[in-house]
Amino acid sequence: MVILRGRKIKKVFGKKTNTQEVLKDIDLEVREGEFVGIMGPSGSGKTTLLNVLASIDKVTSGTIEINNFNLQKMKEQRLSQFRREQLGFIFQDYNLLDTLTVKENIYLPLSVGKTPKTVSEKKIKEITDLLGINDILNKYPNEISGGQKQRTSAARALVGSPSIVFADEPTGALDSKSATALLSNLEKINKEKKVTIMMVTHDSVAASFCSRVLFLKDGQIYSELYKGEKDRKQFYHEIMNTQSVLSGDGYDA
Amino acid sequence: MAMTLNQLVLRSMRKNIKNYYLYVFALVFSVTLYYSFVTLQYNPAIVKEIGSGMSSAALKAGSYLLLFIVIFFVLYANKLFMNRRSKEIGLYQLVGMSKGLVTRLIAIENIILWLGSIILGVLMGFVTSRVFAMILLKILEKDAFVELTFSLEALLMTVIVFLLLLIVVILQTAIRIRRVSLLTLITTTGVADEKVKKFNAFHMFLGFIGLAFIGYGYYLSTSLLDLSNPDLTPNMLLFKMVSILILTVGGTYFVFRFSVAFILNLVRKSKKGLMSVQDVLSLSTIMHRMKSSAMSLTTITILSATTLGILTLSYISYYSVDTVAEEAIPYDYVMYEDTGFDLIEEFDKEEIQYTRDDIDLLAVEADVRSLLVKDAALNNDISTRLTIQVVSQKDIQSKLPNLQLKEGQGYIVGYDSLRAENIRIEAQKPIQFITSTGTEEVFITEVSEEYMVPNYHSYGFFTVVLEDSYFQKLLNDPLNENQMVVGMELQEVSQLKKAEKIFEANKVSVEIPYPSGIATKTVSVESQESYRLDLLNELGLTIFITGFLGLAFLITTGSILYFKQMSEADEEKATYTILRKIGFTTNEIMKGIHRKQLFNFGFPLAIGLAHSYFAVKSGWVFFGTELVAPLLITMGVYIILYSIFAILSAGYYRKVVEDAL
Structure with missing residues (x-):
């Protein structure tokens, strides 16, 4: 089932x-349960694309x-409600x-x-257990690490069981260990809970x-790669290759 | 270089319009207020009506107070203005401008802004001064025509004051730029107020102390003027007043600094992490901002309380003018002995309608010991033998139509509990008259504080109304002396003006002896209306000056709150962005902000109102005769004007939230 459909998107x-x-004039489709990455050099329009898809920008x-909801036909009020009910967000700077x-976040x-409060409590417990942050629920953001902040941000994005989660450079401010931990979590949630995720990143x-x-x-969409049955290492090399072709010199991040 | 510097100044000014308009508003407002107030002193219509001397001295004193407000406001606005621009200043230095150059840049900019504001303010003050002059004359009930007046002296005063202030501001800025390092300059706006901290037991305790202080201060204030307390010496009174001041001011700070955060934190905790977005925007933001806003909220509260207290007291005296005049002169016209018969003749000739009470005033020796309140009666140091004025019930029938006295009964009027000091009396007790046949007792049915009988004795003690036959007996007693008094009441209010003219033309006075016969006293025909206008002349100016200063204070505190809210809104823009992205609508966010605003504006106002209420209540009796109406009116007007700032800042918040996404 197609969950997101974009036609001739121009900004x-x-x-x-x-x-x-x-x-x-970008055309794209995202099917339910997909984990889609968007890559590209600086200024290629990644974040803009994510923002318009996520209804933050027009x-x-x-x-x-x-x-099946047409974003362009919704008024601001309706759009806010739609975002709250159907979408989840993870940002580079945690927000x-x-x-x-x-917990309050x-x-x-x-x-x-x-x-109802009891249902909320249950949902929060479930998602924080999954992300491994249930022991820091009463801490303030300035008391926890970057990785924990980003997992909190992810928990907030997922707690409402959204149709699709948008992540904008979620690992951009994290060290590689925290980044891998977060991504494994997202991958797990994507597979186990069939949550559709769309992520902008410049990190292969x-x-x-x-x-x-x-x-x-x-x-414009220059090309696309499917992971298919490949393992992560193979897929990583394939991404690296495409990227060097794309930027011409292989140095783009 | 100079050329490019000027260009830079102009360009940055154009870009910073939003930051400037606040500052310019503060400046123009201050200049307008100051110029128009100083102009009043030189307004020919005012000078003619109120004359020189005391009144013009009062205006001058008012202008100094106003200057104080203006300085406070302008310096505060400048500080806020500089805070908002610290990033820009840091940036200039970052790209390699020297501190001297940056200072020059800001100085040039300030000079341009100030000159513009002074010109604009003077122009506006020129117009508003006339309005203020008309208001003043209206309060004094004088119908003089006020023209637009330009006063060179006022202009010079204003220009000198504001140029001096400008120099201070520039120096302040220069020192600030010199002292501050590049790093802190760049990060000032970024620093969120208080970084989230846990609340400990000590803070809880201080929070409780704050509430207790205020409560105890209020309690002390209610018993401040307890006249039955024999220990009440002037020193004691001063000590008590200072204690109340310290308790309430200190308590207010503690409440803002600790109690609020403490209580809100309890509420927050009770939600167990499930806070609605409204709570998020009100509870938690206020809680975490309390450390930095405590001082300014306390200042605003105390300023509001002071302003309100003074306004209410002066309004009470103004409001009470009619009653005070009625008490002093209970009839429209009062004449003693045969002072006023020319006037009566003139009234008849001019066909002025009046009713006339001829009253026999009798001075009788009496002992009031048996009338005293319990504690005082035991004190033998008090001499209780006095000369008391008595009147017959039939003579003042028109004033007390319902009074029914039986034989041996009396009714006391004009008892002033406040001035009675240690001769405090109560009803349902006897009074003893000393007559040539011995001591006789009269039972007092009631003690009233109302003045109904003209009192020609300057000591102004109470008057006893007696049943007619007993009065006749005292009248015939050779020990007692009587005086005739005529009270006249106009029947048509419309004839008051005409009657006053006749009164002015027929003022006469005679010497009458005191009952003791040792000295004489000059009495004249007295007019209630003339007396009232005299009072009004004295008090009208006071209420005008306090009203003017009160308004200045109100607008200053309101603006400061508004400015603070503006920068708070700007600082919290990131929060609104997050909330908007997650999917909260502007209206949902505004609901929370309204709650926060209610606190930020409502709380200082509520505490200020409470403070001023207790302050006024403890001492209002010295200022007038009516408490409730003037108090409610003053507070009502204050609340309405104050709310305007809350509404303005809510509007600003809405704009910020709408732009946040």
């Missing part, structure tokens, strides 16, 4: 004389459907609220809906955890 920044086309033209404890997306190791990787260049 133009700037006004009148000084415009820049960041996304040029497209200039084209249509995006998630779970946790400093004034809230880990995770509870946020559930706080407006009519989820991170991308190798995905089931499919899209390469973006100058606002």
Whole structure:
């Protein structure tokens, strides 16, 4: 089942004389349970693509459907509700609220809906157990490590059982060990709970955890790779190769 | 270089409009207020009506107080302005500008801003000064025409004051730029107030202490003027007043610094980690900001309380003018003995309608010991033999139509419990009159504080209303002396103006002897309206000046809160961005912010109101006769004006939240 469908997505920044086309008529589909990576050099439009798909930014033209909801047809109020109920977010800089404890941060997306308290407690317990952060629930973000922050952020993204999770460079600020731990967690959750994940990254190791990787260049999809039955190492090499072709010199990060 | 520097200044000014408009508002507002107030002193209409001397001295004193407010406001605004721009200043230094150059840059910018603001403020002050002059004359009940006046003296004063202030501001900025290192400059705005900390038992204890302090201070204030307390010496009073001040001010700080965070933390904990987004935006933000905002919230609370207290007290005196005049002169016109018969003749000639009470005032020796309240009666040091004024019930029938006295009964009017000091009396007790045939007792049915009988004795003690036959008996006693008093009440209020004119033309006075016969006293025909206008003249200026300063204080504190909220909103923009991304709507976020605003504005206001209520209650009797109405009106107006700032800042928050995504 296709969960996300984008048609002729175009995004133009700037006004009148000084415009820049960041996304040029992109078509893409994401099926339920996929773990899709988006790679590409700086300025290729990765984050912009993720933002418009996640309804945080608006497209200039084209249509995006998630779970058969057309994002362009929804008003701001409706869109907020949609984000809360159907989408999850993980950001590079965690985006946790400093004034809230880990548990309070995770509870946020559930706080407006009519989820009963006992159900909320159960959901929080389940997701924090899975991510291994149930022993820091009463700590404030400034008291925990970067890896723990990002897992908190992931827990917050997943606690509402979203249709699709968007992750923007989730490992960007982490050391390699924490990064691998987080990605394994995401991979596990993707496989076990059939959660669809879409992740922007410039890190080939991170991308190798995905089931499919899209390469973006100058606002267009340049190519895509499927993991299929390959193991992670093989897939990683394949990604590296594509990347060097893409950037021409093999040095792009 | 100079050329490029100027260009840089202009360019940065254009880009920083948002930061500037606050600062410019503070400046223009201060100049306007100051210029228009100083101009008042030179306004010919005002000078003519209130004259020089005391009144103009009062205006001058007011202008100094206003200057104090203005300095406080401008310096605070400058500090806030600099905080907001620390990043920009850091950036200039980062790209290699020397500190001297940056200082020059900021100085040039300030000079441009200040000159502009002074010009604008003076122009506005020129107009508002006329409005203020009209308000003042209206309060004084004078119908003089006020023209737009330009005063060179006022202009010079304003320009000198603000140029001096500008120099101070520039120096302040220069010192700041010199002292601060590049690193701290760049990170100032980034530092979130208090980084989250656990709350310990000691803080809990301090939080409790804060509440206890305020409570005890209030308790002390209620018993501040307990006149029945024999230990009440002036020193004791001063000591008590200082204690109350320290307790409430200190308590207020403790409440803001510790109690609030402590209580909110308890509430937070009770939610066990499941906080709604509204709680997130109100509870936890307030809790974690308390350390840095405690001082300013305390200042605002105390300023509000002081302003409100002074405003209420001066309004009470203004409001009580009518009653005070009625007490002093219970009839529209009062004449003693045969002072005013020309006036009565003139009234008849001019067809002024009036009713007339002819009252026999009798001075009788009496002993009031048996009337005293319990504790005082035992004190033998007090001399209780006095000359008391008595009147017959029939003479003041028009004032006390319902009074029914039986034989041997009396009714006391005009008893002033406040001024009675150690001769404190109560009803349902007898009074003893000393007559030529011996001592006779009259039972006092009631003691009223209302003044109903003109009192020609300057000592102004109470008057006893007696049943007619007994009064007649005292009147015939050769020991007692009587005086005739005529009280006249106009029937038509519309004739008051005309009557006053006749009164002015027929002022006469005579010497009358005191009952003791040793000295004489000059009495004249008295007019309640003239007396009221005299009072109004004295108090009108006071209420105007306090009102003006109160308004300045209110706008200053309101603006400071508003400025603070603006920067708080900007600092919290990241939070709103996160919440918007997760999928909260602007309205949901605003709900939480409204709760926070209610606290930020409502809490200092509520405590300020409580403080001023207790302050006013403890001492209002010295200022007038009516508490409730002036208190409610003053507080009501204050709350309404104050809310405007809360609404403004909520508007700013909405803009920030909307732009957050």
